[in-house]
Amino acid sequence: MNPILIGSFEDFEKHNGQELGTSEYFKITQNQINLFADATYDHQWIHCDPERAKVEGAFGNTIAHGYLTLSIVPHLWEQIVQVQNLKMMINYGIENLRFAQAVTVDSEVRLVAKLKNVANLRGTVKAEVEVKLEIRDQKKPAFTGVLIFLYHFH
DSSP states (O other), X not given: OOOEXXXXXXXXXXXXXXXXXXXXXXXXXXXXXXXXXXXXXXXXXXXXXXXXXXXXXXXXXXXXXXXXXXXXXXXXXXXXXXXXXXXXXXXXXEEEEEEOSOOBTTOEEEEEEEEEEEEEETTEEEEEEEEEEEETTOSSOSEEEEEEEEEEEO
């Protein structure tokens, strides 16, 4: 899939209210989970102890931290949209974020994005993007929400 190229407010506006696309699948490994645990000091056994998780956990294996699944959004987003002519981008907020399904180790996830709304705020572009992180072969997504980005173009 070729990403959509955006270089201005007008480029964003052409896609207002439309689905932007879907990323490639991305595999969540135990090593990624462990590195995320080290970075965040969250070493809860449900994430980091495969043997205990298999015996005591509700999912039969370790699961990714919810915030780990959220943190891969920039990587997946770039596969859908590439913003060019950019001076600066700011992660402005997240609305209605819901973690709906645990992501077990070695699952593959992909991002689906829709441009909910775009506004020009005196030269700053505010983009509200509805996102869903799908899990391969699962009916429920890992999460849904609305990401809000501020883009400052040259």
